[in-house]
Amino acid sequence: MITPPPVNWLSLLPGLILTVTGLLILFWDLWMKPEERRLLAWLGFIGFVAAGIVSVLLWGRNESAFNGMLALDAYALFFNVIFCVVGAMTILMSVHYLETVEIQPGEYYALLLFATVGMVVMAAATDLIVIFLGLETMSIAVYVLAGMWIRRLQSSEAALKYFLLGAFASGFFLYGIALLYGATGSVQLDKIATAATTGGVSSLFLVGIALLIVGFGFKVAAAPFHVWTPDVYEGAPTTVTAFMAVGVKAAAFAAFARVFLHTFGSLHAEWEGILWVLAVLTMTVGNITALVQRNIKRMLAYSSIAHAGYLLIAMVAGRDLGGAALLYYLVAYGVMTLGAFGVVLAVGRQGEPNEEVSDYIGLGLRYPVLGAAMTVFMLSLTGVPPLVGFTGKFYIFSAAVQAGYIWLAVLGVLNSVISAYYYIRVVVNMYMYEEGGKTIEALSARPALVTAILLAAVATVFMGVFPSASISLAKESFLPPG
Amino acid sequence: MVPISYHLVLSGVLFTIGVMGVLLRRNTIIIFMAIELMLNAVNLSFVALARHLGSLDGQLIVFFVMAVAAAEAAVGLAIILLVFRGRETVNADELNLLRW
Numbered sequence: 001m002i003t004p005p006p007v008n009w010l011s012l013l014p015g016l017i018l019t020v021t022g023l024l025i026l027f028w029d030l031w032m033k034p035e036e037r038r039l040l041a042w043l044g045f046i047g048f049v050a051a052g053i054v055s056v057l058l059w060g061r062n063e064s065a066f067n068g069m070l071a072l073d074a075y076a077l078f079f080n081v082i083f084c085v086v087g088a089m090t091i092l093m094s095v096h097y098l099e100t101v102e103i104q105p106g107e108y109y110a111l112l113l114f115a116t117v118g119m120v121v122m123a124a125a126t127d128l129i130v131i132f133l134g135l136e137t138m139s140i141a142v143y144v145l146a147g148m149w150i151r152r153l154q155s156s157e158a159a160l161k162y163f164l165l166g167a168f169a170s171g172f173f174l175y176g177i178a179l180l181y182g183a184t185g186s187v188q189l190d191k192i193a194t195a196a197t198t199g200g201v202s203s204l205f206l207v208g209i210a211l212l213i214v215g216f217g218f219k220v221a222a223a224p225f226h227v228w229t230p231d232v233y234e235g236a237p238t239t240v241t242a243f244m245a246v247g248v249k250a251a252a253f254a255a256f257a258r259v260f261l262h263t264f265g266s267l268h269a270e271w272e273g274i275l276w277v278l279a280v281l282t283m284t285v286g287n288i289t290a291l292v293q294r295n296i297k298r299m300l301a302y303s304s305i306a307h308a309g310y311l312l313i314a315m316v317a318g319r320d321l322g323g324a325a326l327l328y329y330l331v332a333y334g335v336m337t338l339g340a341f342g343v344v345l346a347v348g349r350q351g352e353p354n355e356e357v358s359d360y361i362g363l364g365l366r367y368p369v370l371g372a373a374m375t376v377f378m379l380s381l382t383g384v385p386p387l388v389g390f391t392g393k394f395y396i397f398s399a400a401v402q403a404g405y406i407w408l409a410v411l412g413v414l415n416s417v418i419s420a421y422y423y424i425r426v427v428v429n430m431y432m433y434e435e436g437g438k439t440i441e442a443l444s445a446r447p448a449l450v451t452a453i454l455l456a457a458v459a460t461v462f463m464g465v466f467p468s469a470s471i472s473l474a475k476e477s478f479l480p481p482g
Numbered sequence: 483m484v485p486i487s488y489h490l491v492l493s494g495v496l497f498t499i500g501v502m503g504v505l506l507r508r509n510t511i512i513i514f515m516a517i518e519l520m521l522n523a524v525n526l527s528f529v530a531l532a533r534h535l536g537s538l539d540g541q542l543i544v545f546f547v548m549a550v551a552a553a554e555a556a557v558g559l560a561i562i563l564l565v566f567r568g569r570e571t572v573n574a575d576e577l578n579l580l581r582w
Contacts, residue, residue, distance in 0.1 A: 171520035
């Protein structure tokens, strides 16, 4: 008789909570009256909060589950908390928005939860195939989310572009896995790491690594694999854009960093050159193209590309120096980007998106709180002290300098200077002019959305002024014992 | 017995045909078919390598990949249908609402 191996359910618990909540939403949606649908948002919110709390309670464990396919370690739990916070914030931002753009809430919230399940799996996976499954679970849900604004032709076009290029990239990713399987005889990360240190590296192995870089490069929107980003970010419903810009990117970096910094850590010399070039290209292309954007969603899309470049610098700096900086910057990037999209949501509505940068003229004078919050996010994205964007960049660049990549750090700083132009332009529009644009009203600033914006603003300021707690948390999460 | 290199080369050629199809064809349904060809080329590699290495992992992985490909097809065709209903075309060059 075959005895089934013991199952470590705890490692699955956060993902299971999210899955069950998603299913509950789907079924409840079938029976509830249309005017009660708003309750679904709060059910989803509770699901995210519960999964986040469970992840915090599991903190301190370092276990492996399912025959070495999933890990329950500080790294996975750190990312679980990020994903749950991003999901909960996205729900706060969506409550009113879904009614204005007539998106069915049942499917929307369920897909949001299922996409997060994929992210949780990606962050915990210690097996290339499990990473692939997590990646696809997340991506397929997000393809649908991007196209959910059915009345808007741009939304379905964005979904189609995202889907075709995403599936194309997962083909490369999968081929990379196949070649690594051929070179090492396994798809488990620890066995591949052992094979890399003991057995030497064949050309098959190197091509496999290169194909994995293509697959991950697409998901984190690194140049030259970034062409889909502005189109998809502009076309998708704004809440989904915020979710993609923060959640999907964090999940892709979670798997990217686990595979490259831990598993391929001994091969750092083989891949650092490629990532160096990718980092410089990504930052420069993102920032230079953002300069000429007039639509704020497109501008934030290019800004998210540029930030992927900064994060790649941390990858190049390597495991010991760059790892903690990478995690810290992902959190920093997350709060400020979510907040910026929140403000975009607050001033937009059905039929009148108000997405041009020139629409923001005078906004800060008429809405002091909203204007102040947007100023905080824009300055933080530029990297102005004492906000969190500055602290994050400081840690990344100093990691690069310590690792000996002086030029990379110099190029990164130069890029931050370029980025000041388009971020500050929004602030200038909000405060320095009174006339000249449309006089837009922040009619969509409902309590839930305002709460999300204020939470993001407080986090942006607080983590920038008192960085030590979050930095030591990032350090602790990145280097699990063993 | 056919050596492993034959399988790997065939799989590489099929994968390249798939990539070319994605890059050169303009009908999104054909592009989608080319992507499926890429995935199946990878499946061939997995099966051949599983036999060569004498491990079952590769064959098991193929089942996962097929399941993922089926899910992708369901979602992908629905998205293509959605675009066609709105625009009455599925030609990639004509999908240009989003461009700066």
